[in-house]
Amino acid sequence: MIELKGLTKHYGDKVAVDQLTFTVRPGIVTGFLGPNGAGKSTTMRMVLGLDNPTAGSVRIDGKHYRQLKDPLTYVGALLDAKAMHGGRSAANHLLCLAQSNGIPRARVDEVLDLVGLTSVVKKRSRGFSLGMGQRLGIAAALLGNPRILMFDEPVNGLDPEGIHWIRHVMKRLAAQGRTVFVSSHLMSEMALTAEHLVVIGKGRLLADTSMAEFIQENSRSYVRLRSPERERLLDVLHRAGVRAVAGPDGALEVDGVPAERLGELAAAQRVVLHELSPQQASLEEAFMQLTAGVVEYHARNGGGPAAGRRGPSRPAVPERALSVGPPPGSWGTGRQRKRS
Structure with a gap:
């Protein structure tokens, strides 16, 4: 260690x-x-x-x-x-x-x-x-x-x-x-x-x-729902004590309730769903959230027309091996080592 x-x-x-x-x-x-x-x-x-x-x-x-x-x-x-x-x-x-x-x-x-x-x-x-x-x-x-x-x-x-x-x-x-x-x-x-x-x-x-x-711990997780019967779906969720908020494109977003439970509620009332998808932040989003107050070097947005230019790259050596060798201490050649 x-x-x-x-x-x-x-x-x-x-x-x-x-x-x-x-x-x-x-x-x-x-x-x-x-x-x-x-x-x-x-x-x-x-x-x-x-x-x-x-x-x-x-x-x-x-x-x-x-x-x-x-x-x-x-x-x-x-x-x-x-x-x-x-x-x-x-x-x-x-x-x-x-x-x-x-x-x-x-x-x-x-x-x-x-x-x-x-x-x-x-x-x-x-x-x-x-x-x-x-x-x-x-x-x-x-x-x-x-x-x-x-x-x-x-x-x-x-x-x-x-x-x-x-x-x-x-x-x-x-x-x-x-x-x-x-x-x-x-x-x-x-x-x-x-x-x-x-x-x-x-x-x-x-x-x-x-x-x-x-x-x-450092991001919001929720379930996104879309339905052509949006108002009926809202009523179903409300009666079940589930709070939904409006999302983009007419979708609904629900926190703290598993997607399986939401799907069962909709199915029980025969509400058609076009989307039922759990949403979770990426590592990058969670990292940005946690470190927002400790970033030492801040870059400005924008830049000149040459900001995105890159020079030609050299070809990389192709991959060849798929293994990384024997476990520690078992080379099979040369002097053997004994460790406590």
């Missing part, structure tokens, strides 16, 4: 992280959300010992990151895909990491094939596109077959097929009993990937809950 207790970080007068306490547990994908400047990256850096906390503590399986022997076999992280020597090839970049942590050479070839970079193993990383660099960063995170994975914006630069692939990789890692902690601003992707959410704003903890509970 990753355990944070009162974790705090100051940069001069700036409070980047403020008394964060939460636990990231194995077996599920935990999403780490917050507006720009909320302190997500700083928190992840402190987990990895890259920044020292001003106060509080963070432990990985009860130890500080710096106390871990061969740390890449405990924690695999992607914080900055471009954090590599541009003159090294993809294979040599991973080989240096492998040799520093006692990881077999064969594992380098395995992860390069896994992320789809086998055809460019000898190419220097400075010539990689954003998506290729992201894949190499993911390969480095998986290199030690670690029990804990941390990803900061893992889908950045990936094409739709790559996004679909990394989503299922993270789910499969969690299903193997590993701890998966992922930060992203892409709410639609988080909604498909994460089961649990930790949300922060201005360095403070705002939510630590399941995906379903987060959406339910």
Whole structure:
């Protein structure tokens, strides 16, 4: 597990992280959300010992990151895909990491094939596109077959097929009993990937809950009804003690009553329904509702005519592998490890 207790970080007068306490547990994908400047990256850096906390503590399986022997076999992280020597090839970049942590050479070839970079193993990383660099960063995170994975914006630069692939990789890692902690601003992707959410704003903890509970607690859920016999339907609902309010397009909206119950009421009185649909906010809507008061950087609407221009993109490397390797501690090649 990753355990944070009162974790705090100051940069001069700036409070980047403020008394964060939460636990990231194995077996599920935990999403780490917050507006720009909320302190997500700083928190992840402190987990990895890259920044020292001003106060509080963070432990990985009860130890500080710096106390871990061969740390890449405990924690695999992607914080900055471009954090590599541009003159090294993809294979040599991973080989240096492998040799520093006692990881077999064969594992380098395995992860390069896994992320789809086998055809460019000898190419220097400075010539990689954003998506290729992201894949190499993911390969480095998986290199030690670690029990804990941390990803900061893992889908950045990936094409739709790559996004679909990394989503299922993270789910499969969690299903193997590993701890998966992922930060992203892409709410639609988080909604498909994460089961649990930790949300922060201005360095403070705002939510630590399941995906379903987060959406339910921070948004309105209701049932939408449409009928060519609108007045009759209103009478039926009124007699049953159900309050309905007018919605768009002549529809009715009902809070706090299951759709099944409303359908049964209409059917009992032979009222024709053209629509009976439960409505629930998206993760993005719930997130915007919760963090409305802690957004640090506000953009203005509008922009010049060049606001939407984009340059040409480079083709991404195709997906190749569907598995992420054996469970922790069972590479099958090289030296075996025994852990308590």
